[in-house]
Amino acid sequence: MTAVTTHRTAEEIGRTATGPRPLPALGETREVALPDVVEQTLPSGLRVLAARRPGVPMVELRLRVPFAGSDADHPAVAELLSSTLLTGTADRDRVEIDDELAAVGADLGVSVDPERLSIGGSGLSDGLPRVLAVLADVLTAATHPDAEVARERERLAERIAVARAQPRTIAREALQRRRFGDHPITREMPRAEEVSAVTAEQVRALQAAALVPGGSILTLVGDIDPQAAIAHVGDALAGWTAGHDARELDPPPLPDPGDLLLVHRPGSVQSQLRLSGRALRRDDDGYAALQLANLVFGGYFSSRWMENIREDKGYTYGAHSGTEFVPGGALLGVETDVASDVTAAALLETRYELGRMTAVPPSADEVEAARAYAIGSLLISLDSQGGLAGMLTSLAADGLDVDWLRAHPGRLTAVTTEQVAAAALEFFAPSTFTGVVVGDAEVIGAGVRALGGIEGP
Structure with missing residues (x-):
């Protein structure tokens, strides 16, 4: 004989004959132990933070480079720079970069906004020197090949055209203009036609002028020896130098209350x-x-x-x-x-x-x-x-x-x-x-x- 069941609502499930079911008390909040962070500023001006967080044999990498610009074409050139930074250097093409990272279970990604250029990724801890070698190569010798810039330019222009039709993008741009007027912080997404006009020469020139270590921050967290990791950074990125610091975004005027x-x-x-x-x-x-x-x-x-x-x-x-x-x-x-x-x-x-x-x-x-x-x-x-x-x-x-x-x-x-x-x-x-x-x-x-x-x- 099959038992007959009836559907009960969430309210019925949550109640008893004498009233709502009592919820158990919250348990004591478990503390997460935070490791000590070793910090060192290299001669180039790059700040390096390293912390040991074992558990899995991996290391997380975050590089933050101040990347502000006042030129009208800066957002478009910066977007193409971030899209083509990992597409080739004097010694490695796109496939070789990907293969070398994959060999140590690593990946890197690049993004940019009006305030900063960010490079982030992870990999096996014992592969950190290899990841840093690839990172140093793209920071100092990325070539932004003409063919890669042309390919990414077309792809990026199409993606931006679609994004600019989205309600949330329209709302974000309108809010930014309302809050900050024409300050560079509002230029979060270039227009498709601006991207289409960027040349590979402009991308290379921006890398040489703006992708510099002074004022930048590199953070490493994982199953590492912090002192040894900082030494690896110092060796790998010794050639990443410049005679000036990266450009910080000027503080925008904060908005006043209004309609x-x-x-x-x-x-x-x-x-x-x-x-x-x-x-x-x-x-x-x-x-x-x-x-x-x-x-x-x-x-x-x-x-x-x-x-x-x-x-x-x-x-x-x-x-x-x-x-x-x-x-x-x-x-x-x-x-x-x-x-x-x-x-x-x-x-x-x-x-x-x-x-x-x-x-x-x-x-x-x-x-x-x-x-x-x-x-x-x-x-x-x-x-x-x-x-x-x-x-x-x-x-x-x-x-x-x-x-x-x-x-x-x-x-x-x-x-x-x-x-x-x-x-x-x-x-x-x-x-x-x-x-x-x-x-x-x-x-x-x-x-x-x-x-x-x-x-x-």
Whole structure:
């Protein structure tokens, strides 16, 4: 005889005859031991950080080179440089580079943005000297062959043309212009026609002028001897020199509060809400309190804003707020994508939740939940070699080190509910934000204008 089963809803599963099932208490947060970091600045000006993190016989490598430029064609040339850096040197062609890395289980990738050029990858620990030899070769002798530049130029132009049609790209560019005007930090993606005009000679000239060690940071984390690893770097990269430092991006002017700009995107069935206000950098005494206040508002799935516009109203699949660090400052970002017909309603609820952060401060329970999440997610992110390497590089660029990282869980633990409430009052008032609403103005315009604080078509 077959047993008859009935479907039970999630609410039914979570309840008993006497009420909701009790949740088990959270266990004690496990500490992740952070290794000592050995640091040395080479004669070339390259800062090298090395940390031993055994467990798997691998090493993670992160190279950060300041890579700012003010010329109009800099973003396009820089994108092509990053795309062709690993395509050949005087001694190795693309296949030989790939084969040599593969022989030690390694890979390298290159990316660039208005602030930096980054090279990252991993490989077997005992293959580190070989990886460094390849890295040194491309840093000092990359040839950017004409055929490779032509091939990557065509591919990149096509990819950019597609990306520029995407709503999130349009919204990001509009937000950057709203926040920073024409500052070089806004030039995150060149136009396809700008890429198509770049020559191989321009790429080679930019490498010679800008890809230099002074002010750059190389981080190694893995199953290594830190002192020996730094010695390998010194030997391998001895020929990477220049008479000047890499160019840092000038700090942009931080945006003032103001109206949201309505950006018309004809035919769009969705709208992008992007709000931005000022925040604090990591070394500020109030950073930990702001971090917890942000989590309560919209920084994780159990936040107030997410509960409102996703779980309760169903306006969006996801909503997120967080801190974005820029040279000389930090910004608080609030973003979500919603259907056109609920754009005004979603904006209203967003402003409501921002205002509620100031009028109804985070409760002790909300702060404790945010604290547990903040500490737990930080420790999880540092549990891998790659996560630690990335964090150490980011901190070093901001003038911080592993001691800041070790102390941060303690800072989060020490923050009081009153301090979080003060951060909420200072940084989350709707009047402290500016930003953009991107969508079909003919569909959403009347609704969002009726809320006030909107300018544009």
